[in-house]
Amino acid sequence: MEEVLEKARRLAREALGDGFDHGYPHVLRVRKWAWEIVREERLVVDSLVLDLAVYLHDIGRVIGEPHAYYSALFAKSFLESQGVGRDVIDKVVNAIEYHSYSYAKTKKVEPVAVEAMVLSDADKLDALGIVGFLRVFSYNWRKGSSLEEVVEHFYEKIFNLKNMMHFTYSRAKAGELTERARAALVYFIEELPEEDKSRVKAVLNKYSSREG
Structure with missing residues (x-):
């Protein structure tokens, strides 16, 4: 074979x-x-x-x-x-x-x-961490998504993948990689000009209220 x-x-x-x-x-x-x-x-x-x-x-x-x-x-x-x-x-x-x-x-x-x-x-682990962070932008910008839609993608899908794992190792690694992706998103937004920051503020507020 x-x-x-x-x-x-x-x-x-x-x-x-x-x-x-x-x-x-x-x-x-x-x-x-x-x-x-x-x-x-x-x-x-x-x-x-x-x-x-x-x-x-x-x-x-x-x-x-x-x-x-x-x-x-x-x-x-x-x-x-x-x-x-x-x-x-x-x-x-x-x-x-x-x-x-x-x-x-x-x-x-x-x-x-x-x-x-x-x-x-394994497929979901590759959507997390710094690799996952880069993949989100690569995929979404290629299909013409807005900045707001990209940020929403993290909160609607990426940050929830850790809850879909089957194995102990996967869950532990997913938790670690999710925090890396979350940190990368925070740094990314910090480096945006104020005009772009204001565009994603409503998205961030919506999900911060949910998580709170």
């Missing part, structure tokens, strides 16, 4: 490119987090399932949204064409569908194996 794994890795690299937020560098960071979780939690996983799910989890972004649906669809077709066993395919597809919180919630997708939970946590 090493050949199939290498093909999946190559497909991800070619399809996703070098974009920082959701390109192949993101895939590599997710893989790093995934195997850290496995090691720290001493989990028993199917390495083929986990690595295939990691490499293919975002490949559907080149097709459209919901990317988890298209990624899973592509993964199923690709793995079937490579003669991969049904049990592996089903677990990879489930992990890909489950990694997206919004898609899993809408479609009521539940993890069928530990690899799905590992991928979910």
Whole structure:
């Protein structure tokens, strides 16, 4: 199965490119987090399932949204064409569908194996910390979001990811990385001109009142 794994890795690299937020560098960071979780939690996983799910989890972004649906669809077709066993395919597809919180919630997708939970946590960890901070700006500015919408994204999604983790290690690391991202946002806003600060003041007041 090493050949199939290498093909999946190559497909991800070619399809996703070098974009920082959701390109192949993101895939590599997710893989790093995934195997850290496995090691720290001493989990028993199917390495083929986990690595295939990691490499293919975002490949559907080149097709459209919901990317988890298209990624899973592509993964199923690709793995079937490579003669991969049904049990592996089903677990990879489930992990890909489950990694997206919004898609899993809408479609009521539940993890069928530990690899799905590992991928979910790993993908969310890469949305936190300084890397996550940079990804938010890279992604939102590319799609034309306003400064206010970018700041809201942190409070509506990023700062809540720590509550979605499955494993003790993930939760601890997410707490640490959330504080890094929060601090980075504070410093970023401090360095803005007064005109821009006033634009996000209402957003900050809204969420500070909620948290208070």
